[in-house]
Amino acid sequence: MTTFAAEMRRILLFLTYTLLLASAVRAQSEPQQAPIYKWVHLDSTNLPIVWINLDGATVNRDTRVTARMTVLHNGDGQMNYADTVAHPGQHIDYRGYVGIRYRGNTSFSYSAKKPYSFRPIDRPLEQGGDWKKVSLLGMGKDSKWILLAPYNDKSMMRDMFAFEMARPWMEYTPDGRYCEVLVDGLYYGVFILTEQVSQGKSRLNLPDPGSEGDALTGGYLMEVDRTDEPTYRSKHFPRFSDGRLITSRVINYQYKFPDYEDLTPDQLDAIHSAIDRWEDVLDSDDYCDPVNGYSKYMDPMSFIDYQLAQELGHNVDGYRLSGKFYKNRDSVDPRFKMVLWDMNLCYGNSNYYNGYETTGWVYEYNDLLRPMAIMNLVPFWWQRLNSDPDYTSKLRARWAQYRRSNLSDSNWEATIDSIATLLTSGGAEQRNSLAYPKWGEYVWPNYYVSTDFADEIAFMKSWIRDRIAWMDQQLGYTPDPVDIKGDVNGDGEVNIADVNALIAMILAGQSSVAADVNGDGETGIADVNSLIDLILNG
Numbered sequence: 001m002t003t004f005a006a007e008m009r010r011i012l013l014f015l016t017y018t019l020l021l022a023s024a025v026r027a028q029s030e031p032q033q034a035p036i037y038k039w040v041h042l043d044s045t046n047l048p049i050v051w052i053n054l055d056g057a058t059v060n061r062d063t064r065v066t067a068r069m070t071v072l073h074n075g076d077g078q079m080n081y082a083d084t085v086a087h088p089g090q091h092i093d094y095r096g097y098v099g100i101r102y103r104g105n106t107s108f109s110y111s112a113k114k115p116y117s118f119r120p121i122d123r124p125l126e127q128g129g130d131w132k133k134v135s136l137l138g139m140g141k142d143s144k145w146i147l148l149a150p151y152n153d154k155s156m157m158r159d160m161f162a163f164e165m166a167r168p169w170m171e172y173t174p175d176g177r178y179c180e181v182l183v184d185g186l187y188y189g190v191f192i193l194t195e196q197v198s199q200g201k202s203r204l205n206l207p208d209p210g211s212e213g214d215a216l217t218g219g220y221l222m223e224v225d226r227t228d229e230p231t232y233r234s235k236h237f238p239r240f241s242d243g244r245l246i247t248s249r250v251i252n253y254q255y256k257f258p259d260y261e262d263l264t265p266d267q268l269d270a271i272h273s274a275i276d277r278w279e280d281v282l283d284s285d286d287y288c289d290p291v292n293g294y295s296k297y298m299d300p301m302s303f304i305d306y307q308l309a310q311e312l313g314h315n316v317d318g319y320r321l322s323g324k325f326y327k328n329r330d331s332v333d334p335r336f337k338m339v340l341w342d343m344n345l346c347y348g349n350s351n352y353y354n355g356y357e358t359t360g361w362v363y364e365y366n367d368l369l370r371p372m373a374i375m376n377l378v379p380f381w382w383q384r385l386n387s388d389p390d391y392t393s394k395l396r397a398r399w400a401q402y403r404r405s406n407l408s409d410s411n412w413e414a415t416i417d418s419i420a421t422l423l424t425s426g427g428a429e430q431r432n433s434l435a436y437p438k439w440g441e442y443v444w445p446n447y448y449v450s451t452d453f454a455d456e457i458a459f460m461k462s463w464i465r466d467r468i469a470w471m472d473q474q475l476g477y478t479p480d481p482v483d484i485k486g487d488v489n490g491d492g493e494v495n496i497a498d499v500n501a502l503i504a505m506i507l508a509g510q511s512s513v514a515a516d517v518n519g520d521g522e523t524g525i526a527d528v529n530s531l532i533d534l535i536l537n538g
Contacts, residue, residue: 035112035113035186035187035188035189035435035436040187040431040434040435041187042082042180042182042187042431043081043082043083044079044080044081044082044426045079045080045082045180045426045427045428045431046077046078046079046080046422046425046426046428047080047177047178047179047180047190047422047426047428048071048072048073048080048093048137048177048178048179048180048193049071049072049073049080049082049179049180049181049182050069050070050071050072050147050179050180050181050182050191050193051068051069051070051072051181051182052067052068052069052098052100052116052181052182052183052184053067053068053069053183053184054067054183054184055067055068059100059101059102059114059116060101060102061101061102061103061108062101063101064099064100064101064117064118064119064125065099065100065101065125066097066098066099066100066121066124066125066126066129067097067098067099067100067118068095068096068097068098069094069095069096069097069098069100069118069120070092070094070095071092071093071094071095071136071137071179071193072084072090072091072092072093073091073093073137074090074091075091079426082182093136093137094120094134094136096120096121096122096134097120097121097122097123097124097129098118098119098120098121099118099119099121099125099129099131100116100117100118100119101116101117101118102114102115102116102117103115103116103117103146104149105226105228105321110152110444110445111149111151111152112151112436113149113150113151113188113189113191113436114149115146115147115148115149115191116146116147116149116191117144117145117146117147117196118145118146118147119131119143119144119145120132120133120134120143120145131143133200136177136193137177137179137193138177139175139176139177139195139202140175140195140200140201140202140203141200141201141202142195142196142198142200142202142203143200144195144196144198144200145193145194145195145196146193146194146195146196147179147181147191147192147193147194148176148191148192148194148344149189149191150190150191150192150344151436151443152344152345152349152443152444152445152446153344153345153349154438154439154443154446154450154453154456155420155453155456155457155460156178156190156192156423156429156432157416157419157420157423158313158343158344158345158346158347158349158460159176159192159194159342159343159344160176160178160192160419161343161347161415161416161419162309162313162340162343162346163175163176163340163343164406164415164510165309165312165402165406165407165412165415166305166309166340168405168406168501168504168505168510169305169398169402170302170305170306170309170338170339170340171204171302171337171339172197172203172204172205172339173339173340174194174195174196174197174203174339174340174341175194175195176192176193176194176195177192177193177194178190178191178192178193178422178423178428179191179192179193180428180431180432187431187435188435189431189432189435189436190423190428190429190431190432197221197256197324197339197341198221198256198257199219199221199257199326204219204221204326204339206218206219206220206221206257206326206328207219207328207329208258209258209263209267209270211264211266211267212266214329214330214331215329216266216267216270217270217274217327217329217330217331217334218327218328218329218330218332219257219326219327219328219329220255220257220258220267220270220271220274220326220327221256221257221324221325221326222253222254222255222256222271222275222324222325222326223253223254223256223322223323223324223325224251224252224253224254224319224320224321224322224323224324224325224379225252225253225254225321225322225323225376226252226254226321226375226376227252229254229255229260230254230255230260231252231253231254231255232252232253232255232268232271232272232275233250233251233252233253234250234251234252234253234275234279234379235276235279235280236251236279236280236282236283236379236380237249237250237251237380238250238251238366238377238378238379238380239366239380239383240366240367240370240383241364241366241367241383243383243387246366246370246377249370249375249377251377251379251380253275255271256324257326271327274297274327274336275336277297278294278297278298278336279380279381281293281294281296281297282294282297282298282380282381282384282385283380283384287384287388288388288390290390294384294385295335296334296335297334297335297336298335298336298337299333299335299336299337300385300391300394301394301398302335302336302337302338303337303338303381303385304391304394304395304398305338305398306338306339306340307363307382307385307395308395308398308399308402309340309343310362310363311361311362311363311471312346312407312464312467312468312471313343313346313347314346314347314348314355314356314357314358314360314362314467315343315345315346315355315362316345316350316352316353316354316355316362316365317342317345318342318343318346318362319362319363319365319378319379319382320365320369320376320377320378320379321342321376322341322342323338323379324338324339324340324341325337325338325339326339345445347460347463347464347467348447348448348459348460348463348467349445349446349447350445350446350447351445351446351447352445353365353368353369353372353374354368355445355447356447356448356463358463358466358467358470359470361386362378363378363382363383363386364378364383365377365378366378366383395475396475396476396477397491399471399472399475399477400475400477400490401489401490401491402490403468403472403477403479403490404480404487404489404490404512404514405488405489405490405501405505405512405514405515406505406510406512407468408512408513409465409468409479410512410513411510411511411512412464413461414511415510416457416460416461420453420457423453424453429453433453439451439452439453484514485513485514485516485517485519485534486498486514486517486531486534486535487514488501488502488505488512488514488515488531489501490514494531494534494535495535496535498531498535499528499531499532499535502515502517502523502527502528502531503528505523506523506524506525506527506528510523511523515527517530517531517534518530
């Protein structure tokens with residue numbers, strides 16, 4: 001390609017990107033859309049039912065409006081009936097007012113099914129309603145909730161699958177429950193009622209930052225993202241994979257907790273200074289120093305777990321958008337950590353920026369994105385971390401632990417099958433497909449156009465197999481022909497650490513060959529007893 005042709009291509013790509021952003025801005029003011037087929041009837045379902053009554057209000061993205069919400073759930077494995085007159089005595093998990101608005105960027109702008117953010121309130125907003133913390137569908141009490149609206153992810157499970165694969169490893173991973181939603185009596189399809197990543201006691205458990213001393217050092221939640229909200233600009237430029245600076249781009253961090261308008265000047269200075277100290281050290285010649293290097297300011301294992309989740313999914317947005325990182329008070333833990341979010345374009349679901357490929361590292365994507373005039377690039381953190389032999393050694397060891405436990409071939413496939421059964425056994429997927437008939441049709445940004453739900457699941461499984469095989473090769477992991485009984489965490493030894501890993505696996509509802517210590521084909525509390533006996537008696 002000639003220099004002139006290359007420059008024209010960059011200009012056209014930049015104009016296309018600008019038009020897409022303009023379209024997204026216009027869409028923010030559009031009223032809510034009903035599904036294409038309004039006559040989908042919900043009689044009974046194995047999923048919780050959520051009714052939203054707007055009473056004439058119009059949902060928008062900018063401000064919350066009052067709605068009445070009812071959540072019905074008779075328990076896991078039980079059927080839920082939409083006709084509460086014919087089926088009295090059902091369990092109402094929540095009934096009350098909520099402040100609701102649309103949320104999301106591309107998930108909002110390019111989807112017929114819109115995601116919502118809602119907060120339970122004690123009375124209508126017009127009457128001065130206050131937020132209240134509630135427990136929903138067995139999830140911990142909080143006032144911040146989200147209804148994800150899987151649309152371009154035709155499997156409807158990429159977010160949930162990613163969360164389940166990361167849950168045993170990361171300090172916090174959002175929890176969620178599938179449900180079927182009706183708005184003003186119209187069927188709106190399958191949604192995921194999920195925790196919003198926030199500071200609450202059942203979430204990140206971050207304290208409110210104080211005004212001085214140790215209380216001023218935390219807690220804070222920030223996010224690598226766009227500039228559509230107030231941001232703090234990093235003093236360090238993104239880089240190419242060879243370390244060269246990209247001085248025409250900057251990295252911006254949005255304020256997620258506390259909100260920007262709630263932060264005092266001293267608190268702003270505190271979180272800005274903490275970010276600067278961390279990034280200055282990470283960019284220094286002595287960044288690998290075991291005492292005063294980057295590990296003093298960031299938790300390497302948290303970043304490793306985040307990286308492995310993004311790389312497994314080959315998430316083209318994973319590092320440069322929705323990259324949430326947080327900090328507790330120094331007295332608790334002075335290091336920054338990561339938390340997972342926004343995984344719906346993973347596992348072969350994206351046809352842009354080569355997201356469909358099963359090879360290549362996403363943390364090196366600046367090499368691809370920079371010539372395309374993309375504004376949001378990958379922060380320099382990842383290039384620096386992956387140039388540290390100690391970090392990459394820990395990364396390889398962690399991957400081996402994954403592969404010997406919850407990411408074993410049998411377990412990750414069983415997880416997908418379990419979610420698929422949940423979505424199909426009570427007819428939820430079929431009803432959703434009637435409301436949004438899109439099988440055999442391209443939906444942005446799909447790479448593979450599946451013919452039905454089973455075809456989509458088969459593609460996703462095939463893609464993950466190929467991606468895991470490539471990562472196994474790159475990270476030097478050779479699958480063991482036989483799992484070691486009791487080596488639940490996959491470190492090659494059987495000790496008390498495996499007891500903790502086994503308990504975490506049981507609580508997460510997961511299983512593996514190594515975790516089935518007593519050989520009864522299940523993973524449960526009996527295996528804990530067998531594991532303790534194995535450790536004590538060899």
